[in-house]
Amino acid sequence: MSITNTDQSTDLTRGCWDPCLISGCNLRAFDAGFLGDLSPEDDFRLMVFIRRFEEALLRLFQEGHVNGTTHTCIGQEYVPVSLMPLLQTGDFIFSNHRGHGHYLARFLDPEGLMCEILGREGAVCQGVGGSQHIRRDRYFSTGVQGESVPVAVGAALGLKRSGAKHIALTFIGDGTWGEGSVYEALNMASLWSVPLVIVCENNGIAQTTPINVNMAGSIASRAAAFDVTFVRVEHQRITEIRSQLSEALEGVRQTGRPLVIEMMTQRLASHSKGDDTRDESEIIRMKSRDWFEQIDGITMERRAKIDHDVLHAIDSLVECVLAREASSWKGRS
Numbered sequence: 001m002s003i004t005n006t007d008q009s010t011d012l013t014r015g016c017w018d019p020c021l022i023s024g025c026n027l028r029a030f031d032a033g034f035l036g037d038l039s040p041e042d043d044f045r046l047m048v049f050i051r052r053f054e055e056a057l058l059r060l061f062q063e064g065h066v067n068g069t070t071h072t073c074i075g076q077e078y079v080p081v082s083l084m085p086l087l088q089t090g091d092f093i094f095s096n097h098r099g100h101g102h103y104l105a106r107f108l109d110p111e112g113l114m115c116e117i118l119g120r121e122g123a124v125c126q127g128v129g130g131s132q133h134i135r136r137d138r139y140f141s142t143g144v145q146g147e148s149v150p151v152a153v154g155a156a157l158g159l160k161r162s163g164a165k166h167i168a169l170t171f172i173g174d175g176t177w178g179e180g181s182v183y184e185a186l187n188m189a190s191l192w193s194v195p196l197v198i199v200c201e202n203n204g205i206a207q208t209t210p211i212n213v214n215m216a217g218s219i220a221s222r223a224a225a226f227d228v229t230f231v232r233v234e235h236q237r238i239t240e241i242r243s244q245l246s247e248a249l250e251g252v253r254q255t256g257r258p259l260v261i262e263m264m265t266q267r268l269a270s271h272s273k274g275d276d277t278r279d280e281s282e283i284i285r286m287k288s289r290d291w292f293e294q295i296d297g298i299t300m301e302r303r304a305k306i307d308h309d310v311l312h313a314i315d316s317l318v319e320c321v322l323a324r325e326a327s328s329w330k331g332r333s
């Protein structure tokens with residue numbers, strides 16, 4: 001099977017990934033317009049999918065199959081899963097080094113992403129981007145902290161000039177508020193009134209540095225200094241997050257004013273691979289608060305069934321991707 005990514009004119013060789021291997025058979029990439037159709041099971045399935053995909057990546061790294069590095073969003077999966085259905089095809093998304101969940105929730109393309117990270121035929125960016133540097137349609141990721149915010153301001157300015165009611169949304173971490181480019185960008189976004197949304201995934205740590213030793217003041221007061229609206233989300237309940245944020249995002253579309261969203265979250269795995277200096281008791285405490293343990297509205301049996309099916313689908317995906325030839329750069333067409 002061949003899927004043409006029209007915006008990039010990239011022919012992606014496909015064939016490893018069959019969403020129907022997973023119970024419910026309605027795992028799909030998010031796009032605006034079907035928020036009402038989403039059930040707690042749909043959300044759970046996608047979050048479990050992202051988690052198991054990344055756990056497989058960590059194993060593949062250990063086995064020497066991953067080129068470059070990789071960072072997982074284990075613990076934070078609910079952030080993109082809550083947000084993506086609030087976004088539209090015409091919106092820009094700028095992701096960061098911890099971006100697999102952002103990509104999977106946007107496109108549901110585990111095959112293209114895994115091929116990209118492993119450098120195999122079928123890779124979404126022909127294997128030259130790896131884990132951190134993906135471009136597909138209006139989705140971009142970068143491993144350079146703070147790079148995306150000024151670029152997103154430019155995209156937002158373009159949207160404003162075109163008259164489209166779209167937004168440019170960028171995911172950053174709490175530690176990325178240490179980059180000066182973020183402030184230059186916020187200043188211009190506010191002065192120019194452009195539809196920029198910064199989503200800060202505040203997991204309280206930047207690599208091995210806890211937030212209390214790297215940030216004076218607060219993210220709220222930094223947004224206020226630039227006269228930018230600020231919203232904080234303090235829990236992991238997806239439906240409530242969507243109700244809280246849909247109005248705020250609609251406000252950005254209508255007024256064109258920027259917005260900062262702080263999502264209080266937790267990183268359950270190491271920063272990258274095996275580089276966690278946090279105390280074991282802290283990890284245990286965080287795991288007891290993990291969304292996986294707290295999700296409502298799905299029986300234990302259903303959870304186990306979904307998880308089992310997801311694991312099976314991912315095992316098949318890994319086997320199939322590993323059997324592929326190495327990807328090769330064919331240039332831009």
Ligand SMILES: Cc1ncc(C[n+]2csc(CCOP(=O)(O)OP(=O)(O)O)c2C)c(N)n1
Nearest residue numbers: 098143144145173174175176203205206207
């Ligand atoms: C400009 C720049 N400086 C340093 C790094 C190395 N680096 C990668 S991620 C990271 C910490 C990021 O912390 P945070 O913004 O809180 O995001 P998190 O990793 O917690 O998701 C650092 C220092 C980088 N990628 N880019």
Ligand SMILES: [Mg+2]
Nearest residue numbers: 173174205206
């Ligand atoms: Mg952080």
